Amino acid sequence: AALPALLRTAPKAELHIHIEGSLEPELIFQLAQRNGVALAYPSVQALREAYAFTDLQSFLDIYYAGASVLLHELDFFDMAWAYFERAAADNIVHAELFFDPQTHTARGVDIGTVIRGLHHACQRAHQELGISASLILCFLRHLSQDEALATLEAALPYRQHIVGVGLDSSERGHPPEKFTEVFARARALGLRCVAHAGEEGPPAYIEGALDVLQVQRIDHGVRCLESPALVQRLAASRMPLTVCPLSNVKLCVFKTLADHNLPALLQAGLCATVNSDDPAYFGGYLNTNLLATFEALPQLGVREAYQLLRNGFEASFVPAEQRDGWI
Ligand code: HPA
Numbered sequence: 001a002a003l004p005a006l007l008r009t010a011p012k013a014e015l016h017i018h019i020e021g022s023l024e025p026e027l028i029f030q031l032a033q034r035n036g037v038a039l040a041y042p043s044v045q046a047l048r049e050a051y052a053f054t055d056l057q058s059f060l061d062i063y064y065a066g067a068s069v070l071l072h073e074l075d076f077f078d079m080a081w082a083y084f085e086r087a088a089a090d091n092i093v094h095a096e097l098f099f100d101p102q103t104h105t106a107r108g109v110d111i112g113t114v115i116r117g118l119h120h121a122c123q124r125a126h127q128e129l130g131i132s133a134s135l136i137l138c139f140l141r142h143l144s145q146d147e148a149l150a151t152l153e154a155a156l157p158y159r160q161h162i163v164g165v166g167l168d169s170s171e172r173g174h175p176p177e178k179f180t181e182v183f184a185r186a187r188a189l190g191l192r193c194v195a196h197a198g199e200e201g202p203p204a205y206i207e208g209a210l211d212v213l214q215v216q217r218i219d220h221g222v223r224c225l226e227s228p229a230l231v232q233r234l235a236a237s238r239m240p241l242t243v244c245p246l247s248n249v250k251l252c253v254f255k256t257l258a259d260h261n262l263p264a265l266l267q268a269g270l271c272a273t274v275n276s277d278d279p280a281y282f283g284g285y286l287n288t289n290l291l292a293t294f295e296a297l298p299q300l301g302v303r304e305a306y307q308l309l310r311n312g313f314e315a316s317f318v319p320a321e322q323r324d325g326w327i
């Protein structure tokens with residue numbers, strides 16, 4: 001009884017949340033109506049019933065369809081604000097939000113509209129909820145490097161609103177090496193770098209993200225356990241892994257939460273963190289992830305809870321001198 005209460009009430013950082021994946025079906029329908037966008041589903045219930053995924057791609061198809069209702073600055077603000085209210089309820093005190101500008105610019109939405117709306121929500125979250133929040137611009141890896149480069153250039157007027165860049169969407173067949181130049185350009189601009197790797201892709205994609213993209217965190221990374229040499233390297237460098245347990249089960253990376261390798265990752269000395277990924281699609285926000293994961297895995301106790309939450313702060317892109325009050 002003490003452990004769930006500790007998990008619920010402890011201050012937390014969330015480092016792997018796609019803000020478009022926080023769009024709840026109710027808000028999708030509200031925005032569709034407000035913007036006159038037609039949806040392929042007749043009701044909130046019908047949309048929710050479509051959330052039965054077999055792999056990453058089956059999710060991404062529905063996730064991009066859901067994002068099609070976002071057109072105006074206020075839409076992006078409203079989406080992020082709804083997330084921050086839920087984050088505050090989970091006692092998240094720091095959040096680094098992924099966003100996918102190409103999902104929106106492909107529909108004719110200006111990247112400035114996207115970033116301004118999200119940035120205003122981050123500012124207000126700090127003022128009204130005491131949450132420090134920053135934005136990580138993700139490139140869609142199923143698109144070309146040239147398109148990623150054009151996206152980064154288009155974001156330059158908003159450079160000060162972005163802490164880093166990431167790499168998401170369909171992993172298999174799109175190795176990190178495809179994005180060597182755009183990550184080099186991002187590093188030259190002083191941006192932090194992260195990449196999804198080892199969710200569905202092999203350990204070699206994690207190595208590529210480290211060696212070629214020079215990332216400072218690996219998103220997911222759960223397949224690292226297939227390579228003992230890689231685990232050694234990740235542990236020795238305290239390379240963070242932003243693990244998303246409910247996501248992994250919904251996308252069939254693990255059959256059940258009880259089969260998740262989070263205990264083994266911690267046992268190996270890795271800097272694992274727990275995150276929600278796409279909470280509107282995967283069955284819950286950060287506290288739900290933590291409570292369900294600890295419930296399903298009795299190997300995880302109070303020590304592991306502290307370790308995971310501390311790892312989240314350690315892995316954040318907040319400068320050390322601004323971390324006072326955190327665990
Ligand atoms: N993996 C890859 N791309 C994504 C994800 C994910 O878990 N969520 C949103 N885009």
Ligand code: ZN
Pocket residue numbers: 016018168196219277
């Ligand atoms: Zn993700």
